[in-house]
Amino acid sequence: MDILNQLINSVDGQPDSILVMRQQTEQRLPSHQHDKAQLLLVYGGIAYLQTDEKDFYIPSNHYIWIPKNYPHNLMFNTQDLYIINIYFPADEANGFYDELGIYPVSKLLAEMLSFSEKWQGDYCKGSWEFEFLTTLKNMLSKENLKKFSIQLPTTDDQRLQTIIENIKSRLNENLTLDDTASLSGMSVRSLTRLFQTKLHITFIQYLKMLRIIRAMELIKDTDLNMTQIAYEIGYSNISAFSNNFQQLTNMRPTEFKIVSSH
Numbered sequence: 001m002d003i004l005n006q007l008i009n010s011v012d013g014q015p016d017s018i019l020v021m022r023q024q025t026e027q028r029l030p031s032h033q034h035d036k037a038q039l040l041l042v043y044g045g046i047a048y049l050q051t052d053e054k055d056f057y058i059p060s061n062h063y064i065w066i067p068k069n070y071p072h073n074l075m076f077n078t079q080d081l082y083i084i085n086i087y088f089p090a091d092e093a094n095g096f097y098d099e100l101g102i103y104p105v106s107k108l109l110a111e112m113l114s115f116s117e118k119w120q121g122d123y124c125k126g127s128w129e130f131e132f133l134t135t136l137k138n139m140l141s142k143e144n145l146k147k148f149s150i151q152l153p154t155t156d157d158q159r160l161q162t163i164i165e166n167i168k169s170r171l172n173e174n175l176t177l178d179d180t181a182s183l184s185g186m187s188v189r190s191l192t193r194l195f196q197t198k199l200h201i202t203f204i205q206y207l208k209m210l211r212i213i214r215a216m217e218l219i220k221d222t223d224l225n226m227t228q229i230a231y232e233i234g235y236s237n238i239s240a241f242s243n244n245f246q247q248l249t250n251m252r253p254t255e256f257k258i259v260s261s262h
Contacts, residue, residue, distance in 0.1 A: 015090070018089065019121070021085040032072070034069070034087065035068055036088055037065070047064075047074060051072050056151055057148075063105055065099075065102075088133075102147060109136070148249060155199055163184050191203065219257050226238065
């Protein structure tokens with residue numbers, strides 16, 4: 001808890017400054033919030049942001065915008081991850097800046113970040129660094145990029161948690177709603193209702209997202225080719241795998257491989 005208090009004091013200690021931090025300071029801390037909005041940029045791996053309602057997956061060369069006073073906690077699953085946190089003072093911004101969202105790092109944003117790669121600490125109003133970072137923030141809403149859309153709803157229902165863990169261990173199998181219900185000792189109707197009432201998503205939609213998340217991890221952490229990865233997560237059709245991957249990530253698996261290797 002001392003580490004958490006130190007973090008919040010570091011972030012909100014100077015309420016009018018823009019703070020740049022390059023360490024994984026929020027790794028595995030309890031759910032928390034700060035008065036400043038947060039821009040978290042991820043390079044080299046996958047970060048996981050947890051909220052009360054959903055788990056968000058932030059792949060390499062993407063960023064997440066976290067509005068002010070938004071409860072969250074972060075987890076990272078790789079040692080080669082490189083991140084940048086930029087905390088911005090609270091303002092009356094609306095629309096884009098009021099909503100949590102994950103977006104790809106554009107070429108322009110990458111160039112601006114490269115220009116400021118040595119920056120660390122608080123930058124106060126009146127300094128040119130403050131003005132530069134404010135321009136960077138204002139640019140985000142103007143780029144009109146597609147949101148990265150893998151958002152897994154969470155639940156504290158023990159029955160459903162057990163079912164989900166079982167599904168995760170069998171992603172390479174031909175999983176169906178009927179078989180999963182049978183193995184869980186439930187009727188298809190009951191399992192369908194459980195997913196809809198607790199997760200507000202269908203069994204098929206949830207399974208699709210679990211498979212694509214696993215594919216992202218395999219692309220990042222193994223040398224398997226795309227056909228092998230497709231089979232590893234339960235697809236017998238490479239085209240269906242590629243189409244579903246693009247539907248959820250806005251890029252083909254081969255594009256993701258190039259992005260995640262940078």
